[in-house]
Amino acid sequence: MNLRIFSLISAFLLVIGFTSVVWAGGGDDSVDLNRKTPEILVKKGKALFVHYCAHCHGLAGDGDGFNAEYLEKEPAELSDQKSQAKKTNHQIYKVINKGGAGVRKSHLMPVFGKTLSEAEIWALVAYIRDLGGDQSHPVFLPQGVNSDRPVFESVSKEDLQTFNKWFEDEGEKKSSIQAGEKLFKKKKSCFACHQLEEEEEKIGGRIGPDLSQAGARYGPEWLYAWIMNPHAYKRETKMPNMAVASEEAQVLTAFLSGLGSINQETDWQPFLQATGNPATGKSLFFDPEGKVYCSKCHRVAGDGGMIGPDLSFVGTSRSRLFLLESILDPKAVITAGYSTVLILTKERKFITGVLKFEDDSGVSIVDKEGNDLFVSKTQIKKYKTQKISMMPGNFKDLLEVQEVADILAYLQSLKLAEFSGVSEK
Numbered sequence: 174m175n176l177r178i179f180s181l182i183s184a185f186l187l188v189i190g191f192t193s194v195v196w197a198g199g200g201d202d203s204v205d206l207n208r209k210t211p212e213i214l215v216k217k218g219k220a221l222f223v224h225y226c227a228h229c230h231g232l233a234g235d236g237d238g239f240n241a242e243y244l245e246k247e248p249a250e251l252s253d254q255k256s257q258a259k260k261t262n263h264q265i266y267k268v269i270n271k272g273g274a275g276v277r278k279s280h281l282m283p284v285f286g287k288t289l290s291e292a293e294i295w296a297l298v299a300y301i302r303d304l305g306g307d308q309s310h311p312v313f314l315p316q317g318v319n320s321d322r323p324v325f326e327s328v329s330k331e332d333l334q335t336f337n338k339w340f341e342d343e344g345e346k347k348s349s350i351q352a353g354e355k356l357f358k359k360k361k362s363c364f365a366c367h368q369l370e371e372e373e374e375k376i377g378g379r380i381g382p383d384l385s386q387a388g389a390r391y392g393p394e395w396l397y398a399w400i401m402n403p404h405a406y407k408r409e410t411k412m413p414n415m416a417v418a419s420e421e422a423q424v425l426t427a428f429l430s431g432l433g434s435i436n437q438e439t440d441w442q443p444f445l446q447a448t449g450n451p452a453t454g455k456s457l458f459f460d461p462e463g464k465v466y467c468s469k470c471h472r473v474a475g476d477g478g479m480i481g482p483d484l485s486f487v488g489t490s491r492s493r494l495f496l497l498e499s500i501l502d503p504k505a506v507i508t509a510g511y512s513t514v515l516i517l518t519k520e521r522k523f524i525t526g527v528l529k530f531e532d533d534s535g536v537s538i539v540d541k542e543g544n545d546l547f548v549s550k551t552q553i554k555k556y557k558t559q560k561i562s563m564m565p566g567n568f569k570d571l572l573e574v575q576e577v578a579d580i581l582a583y584l585q586s587l588k589l590a591e592f593s594g595v596s597e598k
């Protein structure tokens with residue numbers, strides 16, 4: 174059969190298959206044991222759960238994800254059939270869609286209705302029912318359900334101008350900062366995923382970066398834009414769209430901008446004082462024969478390797494000092510999604526690499542050479558996340574002060590056009 178026709182037909186069958194399991198309401202909680210939740214829905218739900226939920230609720234929904242111990246309120250034990258059976262499918266849908274704060278539960282449960290499609294949230298409901306082995310509440314996609322994710326306009330140039338004006342007038346006022354602090358800690362879920370330092374102690378969740386030095390690491394314009402719409406800048410981020418109004422994003426930015434400073438090594442001054450040449454920096458960055466060959470691991474505008482993060486607009490998203498720290502002392506802050514793991518296999522082999530994905534079947538990593546590896550849980554004897562970076566830590570010794578300044582100037586030149594850079598550091 175002609176390949177094109179074949180794929181058309183299979184796409185068609187898939188649609189029929191999907192709609193035929195779908196017709197009855199997901200909210201239809203009437204018990205009919207002859208009808209079972211479609212397998213495909215559970216599978217889809219599981220993949221989403223691993224990406225967005227398992228860090229708090231645990232892979233098997235037991236409430237024991239790695240982040241759970243940092244939360245003031247225990248994440249619900251979704252695998253507990255007894256407590257879950259009291260809920261309708263619609264009630265479970267609603268918590269995920271609106272977040273805890275939207276249904277008079279803890280604000281630490283984030284809102285997902287601005288991140289996932291309706292169909293995806295139903296898939297999560299199906300997976301949660303499956304976790305507890307509950308067959309008395311089969312889940313089906315309701316008719317006419319939307320399977321497109323919510324789309325938000327990126328923050329425009331005009332929005333950013335309005336923000337900059339606001340920030341100049343109001344950003345340092347106590348009232349703005351306090352309003353932002355309250356949202357961060359008590360109303361929105363920020364604290365469930367981000368740490369802050371209070372009385373020399375770190376508190377808060379660890380899914381996203383520590384924000385105790387946010388003011389020194391990010392410029393206000395970037396903070397505002399990211400908080401409004403993280404997915405416009407990083408589609409696969411685990412940070413949900415927090416459904417904040419622009420007034421809320423403004424005060425959150427005021428709060429975060431006031432936080433902390435980076436502990437500078439005393440010998441960093443020369444690097445910061447030297448004037449760099451971005452063109453020379455660029456050649457160093459991409460030179461396979463050079464001392465550093467940054468592009469072995471990093472991409473800029475689609476060019477380069479996959480081991481480290483994409484740096485295409487790092488000049489907008491990180492302050493100059495943060496960038497310098499990233500080059501001289503990479504382990505100081507490990508970029509979200511790039512932790513290093515060390516695996517000891519049952520054959521007593523050590524494997525190390527950047528963790529990409531983990532579920533109950535195994536872990537996927539990228540090694541130093543850029544190879545994708547999958548190690549199944551049955552092969553693993555021991556496994557832990559390490560506080561080291563896969564990025565070499567000896568650039569300070571390898572490079573001249575001028576070379577570092579050149580690379581820094583190159584990174585700072587990598588900007589998003591719509592940002593004015595007015596409030597940048």
Ligand code: HEC
Pocket residue numbers: 221222225226227228229230240244246247248249250256257265268269273277278279280281282283285297365366378
């Ligand atoms: C940052 C941590 C965190 C993440 C991430 C998270 N949750 Fe929660 N979740 C919580 C907390 C805490 C509660 C408890 C709220 C309460 O009881 O007041 C909760 C409660 C719930 C409840 C209500 C359960 C009940 O018995 O009342 C559901 C359902 C739920 N979460 C589903 C999800 C799903 C699905 C995801 C992923 C899309 C997810 N959660 C992601 C922390 C989290």
Ligand code: HEC
Pocket residue numbers: 283357361362363364365366367380381382384387391396399400407409410411412413415417425490509510
């Ligand atoms: C469910 C967890 C979660 C919640 C809730 C959450 N974040 Fe995040 N946040 C993340 C993760 C993960 C990242 C790392 C982004 C990435 O690179 O994917 C992040 C990154 C950030 C960053 C740094 C952006 C950058 O350039 O790397 C800021 C600032 C931030 N979040 C602010 C907030 C604020 C403010 C809130 C509350 C309104 C919030 N976050 C709620 C998980 C979360």
Ligand code: HEC
Pocket residue numbers: 458465466467468469470471480481482484487496499500503504506507508511512527541562563564565568580584
């Ligand atoms: C062997 C691979 C490798 C090489 C070579 C490498 N990096 Fe990295 N880089 C990484 C990894 C992995 C991370 C993420 C972990 C971390 O934060 O340290 C990272 C993080 C970074 C970050 C922080 C990004 C962010 O968004 O937080 C910057 C900036 C950076 N690298 C710049 C450079 C520059 C400049 C060079 C060359 C002088 C370079 N890297 C060479 C692997 C590499």
